[in-house]
Amino acid sequence: xxxxxTVRLTKKFGDxxxxxxxxxxxxxxxIRCIVGENGAxxxxxxxxxxxxxxxxxxxxxxxxxxxxxxxPADAISGGLxxxxxxxxxxxxxxxxxxxxxxxEIVKSRFLINKKKEIESVRxxxxxxxxxxxxxxxxxxxxxxxxxxxxxxxMLCRNVDILIFDEPTAVLTPQEVDKxxxxxxxxxxxxxxxIVITHKLREVMELADHITVIRHGKVIGTVGKAxxxxxxxxxxxxxxxxxxxxxxxxxxxxxxxxxxxxxNLSVMNSYGRKVLRDISFSVKKGEIVGIxxxxxxxxxxxxxxxxxxxxxxxxxxxxxDQEVTNFWPDQCRRNKIGIIPEDRFSQGLCATMTVADNSxxxxxxxxxxxxxxxxxxxxxxxxxxNYIEQYDIRVGNRNGExxxxxxxxAQKLIIARELENKPVLLIACQPTRGVDIGSIEYIHTKIVxxxxxxxxxxxxxxxxxxxxxxxxxxxxxxxGKIVGCVNPEETSQEQIGLLMAGIYDxxxx
Amino acid sequence: MISNILFDxxxxxxxxxxxxxxxxFAYKANVLNIALEGMMLSGAFVSMFxxxxxxxxxxxxxxxxxxxxxxxxxxxxLGITCKGNVIVIGLGINMMxxxxxxxxxxxxxxxxxxxxxxxxxxxxxxxxLIENIPFIGKIISGHTVITYLSFFLIFVVWLLMYRTKLGIxxxxxxxxxDAAKSVGINTDFYKYMAVLIxxxxxxxxxxxxxxxxxxxxxxxxxxxxxxxxxxAIYCGQGRPVTSSLFAIIFGxxxxxxxxxxxxxxxxxxxxNVVPYVLMTVVLAVVSIYRYxxxxxxxxxxx
Numbered sequence: 001x002x003x004x005x006t007v008r009l010t011k012k013f014g015d016x017x018x019x020x021x022x023x024x025x026x027x028x029x030x031i032r033c034i035v036g037e038n039g040a041x042x043x044x045x046x047x048x049x050x051x052x053x054x055x056x057x058x059x060x061x062x063x064x065x066x067x068x069x070x071x072p073a074d075a076i077s078g079g080l081x082x083x084x085x086x087x088x089x090x091x092x093x094x095x096x097x098x099x100x101x102x103x104e105i106v107k108s109r110f111l112i113n114k115k116k117e118i119e120s121v122r123x124x125x126x127x128x129x130x131x132x133x134x135x136x137x138x139x140x141x142x143x144x145x146x147x148x149x150x151x152x153x154m155l156c157r158n159v160d161i162l163i164f165d166e167p168t169a170v171l172t173p174q175e176v177d178k179x180x181x182x183x184x185x186x187x188x189x190x191x192x193x194i195v196i197t198h199k200l201r202e203v204m205e206l207a208d209h210i211t212v213i214r215h216g217k218v219i220g221t222v223g224k225a226x227x228x229x230x231x232x233x234x235x236x237x238x239x240x241x242x243x244x245x246x247x248x249x250x251x252x253x254x255x256x257x258x259x260x261x262x263n264l265s266v267m268n269s270y271g272r273k274v275l276r277d278i279s280f281s282v283k284k285g286e287i288v289g290i291x292x293x294x295x296x297x298x299x300x301x302x303x304x305x306x307x308x309x310x311x312x313x314x315x316x317x318x319x320d321q322e323v324t325n326f327w328p329d330q331c332r333r334n335k336i337g338i339i340p341e342d343r344f345s346q347g348l349c350a351t352m353t354v355a356d357n358s359x360x361x362x363x364x365x366x367x368x369x370x371x372x373x374x375x376x377x378x379x380x381x382x383x384x385n386y387i388e389q390y391d392i393r394v395g396n397r398n399g400e401x402x403x404x405x406x407x408x409a410q411k412l413i414i415a416r417e418l419e420n421k422p423v424l425l426i427a428c429q430p431t432r433g434v435d436i437g438s439i440e441y442i443h444t445k446i447v448x449x450x451x452x453x454x455x456x457x458x459x460x461x462x463x464x465x466x467x468x469x470x471x472x473x474x475x476x477x478x479g480k481i482v483g484c485v486n487p488e489e490t491s492q493e494q495i496g497l498l499m500a501g502i503y504d505x506x507x508x
Numbered sequence: 509m510i511s512n513i514l515f516d517x518x519x520x521x522x523x524x525x526x527x528x529x530x531x532x533f534a535y536k537a538n539v540l541n542i543a544l545e546g547m548m549l550s551g552a553f554v555s556m557f558x559x560x561x562x563x564x565x566x567x568x569x570x571x572x573x574x575x576x577x578x579x580x581x582x583x584x585x586l587g588i589t590c591k592g593n594v595i596v597i598g599l600g601i602n603m604m605x606x607x608x609x610x611x612x613x614x615x616x617x618x619x620x621x622x623x624x625x626x627x628x629x630x631x632x633x634x635x636x637l638i639e640n641i642p643f644i645g646k647i648i649s650g651h652t653v654i655t656y657l658s659f660f661l662i663f664v665v666w667l668l669m670y671r672t673k674l675g676i677x678x679x680x681x682x683x684x685x686d687a688a689k690s691v692g693i694n695t696d697f698y699k700y701m702a703v704l705i706x707x708x709x710x711x712x713x714x715x716x717x718x719x720x721x722x723x724x725x726x727x728x729x730x731x732x733x734x735x736x737x738x739x740a741i742y743c744g745q746g747r748p749v750t751s752s753l754f755a756i757i758f759g760x761x762x763x764x765x766x767x768x769x770x771x772x773x774x775x776x777x778x779x780n781v782v783p784y785v786l787m788t789v790v791l792a793v794v795s796i797y798r799y800x801x802x803x804x805x806x807x808x809x810x
Contacts, residue, residue: 073692088687090680101680102691104673111671153691 001064003028003192004049004080004161009058011044018044020216021058026161031183031193033203036213037236037435038406042196045213046163050082051075062161073102081154085166087146091139095132096121099152124156128185143295144175151182162186164195168202172293173463173496180206198236200229201464212236237436255284258455259424264314266304274300276480278314282424282455287446289470289487290459293499297479298459299341302428305457306338307331318424332361337422339413339430341459343406347413350402354394355383357401358416365420386415391441407438414445424455431465443469463492463499477501513763514647519721520766521759522655523548523713523730527737528744528755529658529665530709533702535746536669538682541703542598543583544710545734546605550575551714553609556621556725563626569715576711579605580704588699602734609727621725631720654716661709666748678702710734732784739787743794754790761786 002025011019019041026032036042047053049060051069060067062078069075072082089098099121107113121134130148138146147167154162164183168176183193183206197203203210204224212219212235219235259282266275274297282288292298303309305316307328316324323334331338338361340346348357359368359379368378387394392411395403404412410430417425427446431439446469450456460466466473467487475483475498483498497503527544534541555572559565579601587594613619631652639649669675680688681695681702688695713733718725736758744751761783769776 071692072690076692082690084690086686088684088690090683090687092683093676093680097676101676101687102693104676106673111667112673112676114671 001028002026002061003063004194005061006045006049007059007061009045009048009060010056011041011048011053012056018216019048019055022213022216022218024211024218024221026192026194027209028192029187029190030208031187031195031206033195033197033207033210034213035196035198035200035203035210035232035236037198038433039435040213040236041216042213043165044216046082046165046194046196049075050080050163076154076157076159079158079160080163081157081159081161082163083147083150083154083165083167085169087150089138089146089149092137094135094137095141095149095152096134098138098149099124099134099156101153103157121152121156124152128152128155128182143293144171144178147171147179148182160190161192161194164193164197166197167195168197168199169461172499173492174500175293176202200232203232204229214238233436255286257281257283258319259457260317261305262315262317264301264304264311264316266300266309266311266313268300274479275304276478278479278481280474280481280484282457284455285450285453286471287450287456287458287469289466289473290457290476291463291466291473291495291499292461292476294461296476296499298428298461298476300479301476302341302426302459305426306336306340329361329364332420332422333364335421335423337417337420337425339410339417339425339427341428343409343413344402348401348409351400353398354387354401354404354412355379355398357412358383358386360416362416362420386412386419389419390415390445405435407434410434410442411438414442418445418449422454424457425449426457426459428459429461430458431460431462463495467492467495475499477503509767511643511646513760513767515650516763516767517756517760518647518651518655519759520762521756522652522658523717523733524737524740524755524758525658525662525752526654526709526713526716527706527734528740528751529662529748530706530713531737531741532665532669532744532746532748532751533678533705534699535741536682537678537699537702538685539587539699539703540594540598540738541583541706542595542735542738543579543601544706544737545730545732546598546602547576547579547707547710548714548717548734549602549609549728549730550579550605551711552718552729553605553612553621553714553725554711555715555719556623556723557612559623559626559719559723560621563623565626565719568719569712572711572715572719573708576707576714577704580707581700583707584700584703588696588703606728609725613727619726623723626723628721628723652716652720654712654720658712658716662748662752669748674698674701736783736787739791743790757790758783758787 005025007023008021009019009023010017010021022045034042034045044053048055051071051074062080067078069078090101096118100117105113105116105120118134125132125134130152132145132148138149141149151162168179171179180202187193195206207224209221209223210227210232211221212232214236261281262279264275264278265273268274278301280288290298290301300309304311307326307330311325314324315322318334318336321334323331323336326334328338344350349360355376359365359382363374368382369375370378383397386392387397390411392408392415394408401409401412414430430446431442434442446456446458458466458469470487473485473487473490473495474481475485475495477499478501482501482503485495527548531541531544551572554575555568558568558571583597583601586592586597613621632650633653633656635649639645677688677693677698678701680693681698685695714730718729737755740754740758741751743754765779765782769779772779
């Protein structure tokens, strides 16, 4: 029986067709993966199923009946629940308050029955063996725990169909395994599961059937047994892709150190130590990768290295010169290139033009000035140069940067930072939310830059990216570096253990 | 002397507390309502206007509350439904109320509205037994009905904020609107409710200020109390009890400025600045305390 079925579902945003006549049928009690590149229209499709967007045309059938959902609440009462990529939890409230949000148990029609609420959430937790304390506040939970709260939230509403939007993006490899197990557990409890993802490795592990979407159209639906990772990737992109970067990991001998961090410790605004005694170095012609589950101090490390956060303890050296507590502008002038974590809040100014953004952070360069005023002829020439050299696809050269897709915006940042010839590049999440084509391109650029004798510090939550690019991997856990491994001699599982804080004291 | 100052502290705290506990909801719902001042002034004006012409006190209170609600609806409609800038709308409402009051006073050919026939002593409550306790009796007893009500309301608001759906939903809306929407909470409705509660309480504060204590309305008599309440809300981070404590501190400053100026002779005017200076200092101290560990450079760490 088809529990969910869409018939020629179409969604248009103005002239742009996000979903073009999508017909999918999902059987009861299966795990269905929907894969596609960023911008392929997966999320639009799910938002229509979940009542967040209204379809332009087409029909949705749930359990054989035609439905029209006007809001998520409608979808939930129709038996359809969704776990979003960015959790919809209120940090200052407790687990039980979040789980029962919108579904409170009241006494005397007005006041909330706290005791009964806690009791019912505790029962639910025990039923699914989720290992949570209903009284804990969300802000104190790890990402994996938050995800479980989000699932509980749906389960307590008695949904039969669960939709997951990029569920594993924020989990460690071990948490992913646990998550896959819970999905299978849920399936055997009679739930139907739809997972949106672009991580093909996990798709192969968990799906019963896989639907591939490209440019808003269904390319095909295949059974897991009848396909391979490479085939799926080709369906997603529409051409042959190489999943592995042609990177010849380098043996680093005794090349010169160009960047050194000594005993760096940092406290955050709440007075908690978020970085403990971090020491490492980057040598000439080396990519050093920093792996770790998000929230283990990587963001703070980047902020302190790039001058967004003040450092109290420890020193940072760039080629014998101390650069501790340099402001971002000083870092850039001292030949440290920075690719920030969040491209539109820290890397670019979305409402300014492409030209303005291609000089951002480098306004002082004499080469773009005419007497000490900015010379737009030179700046525009620079912009055109970047666009051609880095294959940045812009609709309108004179338009705002906000019009660019994630991949092209990221390429602009990379062009800007690399063309200013830094000796060290600090690259944070360089390919987050970027399409496969651009990922290939950005990876090649970074490897190429390394090969011309510079150092790269790569921070990423995508373990596969770190594994593919780095010559040496440092693993961070709870603000400390808990391991330094060689990617060629280490498996993903071993690094996963380190990321989860399980490590051999002597070896680590 | 000390008991006088403490008595006045409670007296002057009342309107601020009312604005604070009402305004807390808007603060928690992430709608900055700076129109508390105008809503209070409208409560003061409308109540005195009705008493002046009818002499009917319950009608005056009801009229004041309705005027507050109307302003609250106007603010919500423009700021929430039409998504206007709430600061500009708030300022507009503050100026509009004071403008209308000035206009009506002008038509009445008077600089104030004063009702001689009703003595304000009818609003005073002397609590039996407690009024006989030396020192404390003098401070606690003899206040007006709304004053006692306002202290009781602190508890009610606490209950409303932490033990009812309304409170949880308002806080959810303020903290993460998407989270609220995803479980089917009508976010605009709760924002409206948050603003309207503030409007209602502020109007009541105006009634207390003009009718209950003085039987007199002069334009702009609220003298920035609405803004002081916003400062108290900010200092207490929207927690009803903590914010009310800050409101009482500002009430004390007000009492000091009034009581000390009677002894100051020619320099008495100088004491009027005490509450405002204190407000600035307290705000700065709270802010420094809150951000003392902030290591982020160049921008506030949220």
